[in-house]
Amino acid sequence: MAEPHELREKGLRLTPQRELVLSAVRSLGHATPEDVAERVRQTHPGINLSTVYRNLETLENVGLVQHTHLGHGGATYHAAEAKLHAHLTCERCGVLIEVPIEETSLLTQSLLNDYGFHTDLEHLAISGRCEDCFEKP
Amino acid sequence: MAEPHELREKGLRLTPQRELVLSAVRSLGHATPEDVAERVRQTHPGINLSTVYRNLETLENVGLVQHTHLGHGGATYHAAEAKLHAHLTCERCGVLIEVPIEETSLLTQSLLNDYGFHTDLEHLAISGRCEDCFEKP
């Protein structure tokens, strides 16, 4: 018996669209649904945008991808990896910096102690100004 | 000469709509444009939603209000006050906790040292689980 495909292991049907959505997320790093659709269309031109949305949601439900909000609006997706990271995003130029989660433990610890709040730094990025953008306002 | 109205001081024209939008933001605490519109309509039923959007933007430009993103989507507005605060928001129940900015200084300091990143905790909320929602998942 061959080892089952990772999608099948999660109890999902293996469709070309689903596989392509997952690999698009993985290769793009952090991508909007529209980005993902565009990438998938390179090998599967007919894919519908709603199929992309639905698969992103499905893949997130089984823990293969995650979404985060980098700026003012919508979601961007990235592969769920072993190493968690927080997102820093420059509100000027949009650059994205990934920070090992340990870097934030002092904050999360004190929010827990003082407010009983369990911080999830994956979901919403931390906004601010990158070094370059801070220097030349 | 009477002291000029605060809106006039900022170089803005004083219209009933604008004044009402500002006072709605102040009294509501944290509110969506729709919330603001609803409040304003209590005394000025005819106000148009696009007038609300435009005034929120204008008021933000002159520093009287600020917007922040509490959840997955749109903006909520609050009055720009002397005391800065970070926003904690529960991704389960939506409760909002305001945290004095000092509470976060260890994090912002280390992000600055390690990444040259100037954190703005006003713009994007910190996501997580409140105490209640963490206990009963």
Add this chain to the structure above:
DNA sequence: ACCTAATTGCGAAAGATTCGCACTTACTCA
């Protein structure tokens, strides 16, 4: 191969925000 439920494509709907433009109004200053 066959059956069934999951998945897809499609078009429409919904929700949020922005825009163009003609009309109104707050302020300037003669």
Add this chain to the structure above:
DNA sequence: TGAGTAAGTGCGAATCTTTCGCAATTAGGT
């Protein structure tokens, strides 16, 4: 004080993003 002018408003339509309903297709179990 009363034009004149530019800022502000209302209205409707346009955009943009995300979601839905439904009929047609297809993956996986038997």
